[in-house]
Amino acid sequence: EAQVTQNPRYLITVTGKKLTVTCSQNMNHEYMSWYRQDPGLGLRQIYYSMNVEVTDKGDVPEGYKVSRKEKRNFPLILESPSPNQTSLYFCASSSYVRGPFYFGEGSWLTVV
Amino acid sequence: RKEVEQDPGPFNVPEGATVAFNCTYSNSASQSFFWYRQDCRKEPKLLMSVYSSGNEDGRFTAQLNRASQYISLLIRDSKLSDSATYLCVVIDNNDMRFGAGTRLTVKP
Numbered sequence: 001e002a003q004v005t006q007n008p009r010y011l012i013t014v015t016g017k018k019l020t021v022t023c024s025q026n027m028n029h030e031y032m033s034w035y036r037q038d039p040g041l042g043l044r045q046i047y048y049s050m051n052v053e054v055t056d057k058g059d060v061p062e063g064y065k066v067s068r069k070e071k072r073n074f075p076l077i078l079e080s081p082s083p084n085q086t087s088l089y090f091c092a093s094s095s096y097v098r099g100p101f102y103f104g105e106g107s108w109l110t111v112v
Numbered sequence: 113r114k115e116v117e118q119d120p121g122p123f124n125v126p127e128g129a130t131v132a133f134n135c136t137y138s139n140s141a142s143q144s145f146f147w148y149r150q151d152c153r154k155e156p157k158l159l160m161s162v163y164s165s166g167n168e169d170g171r172f173t174a175q176l177n178r179a180s181q182y183i184s185l186l187i188r189d190s191k192l193s194d195s196a197t198y199l200c201v202v203i204d205n206n207d208m209r210f211g212a213g214t215r216l217t218v219k220p
Binding site: 033035090098 | 158199213
């Protein structure tokens, strides 16, 4: 089954404790991206990757890092999480930068 | 001005009604257009692509007007299960831009 898998789905963590949210797709897609969704602000792009070892900033990259060492994986790293990073995070992938895009089920992150 | 704008609604309609959503975009060079559906606390799911000639999928019709820079979604014979938030997505170069979403509630 074609899918985008995120882990963890739910996480409560403390300020400053490094965490990684994994994203994996089994569709051999070149393009992957991360979004956060906050009430009233819609979906905002954090980082995206056009292919292996090619990443770039989206609209809200501050406080996040990503890597793309393999085509299927695109982890999101919060080196020192802060409460304003409490959000719902989505990973998405596409075979083509023009879409369509397929989303993971989302990761609810709470930083206290 | 926001790059992609949608009427946030909410739209509250009875079953069987026809409802239409519009979405305007600011970049005339935008290349691809989609409508996504998002249920509460779930991931967005592709509803349909939007083509220049307009396209239909069952009760859903999508249209693109490049001259006026908007896309539309028409839902005919609304069902209770159509209740969701509908997001328009506009893609130009490497950027995927989302509208804030329009909330639809279909009532018995």
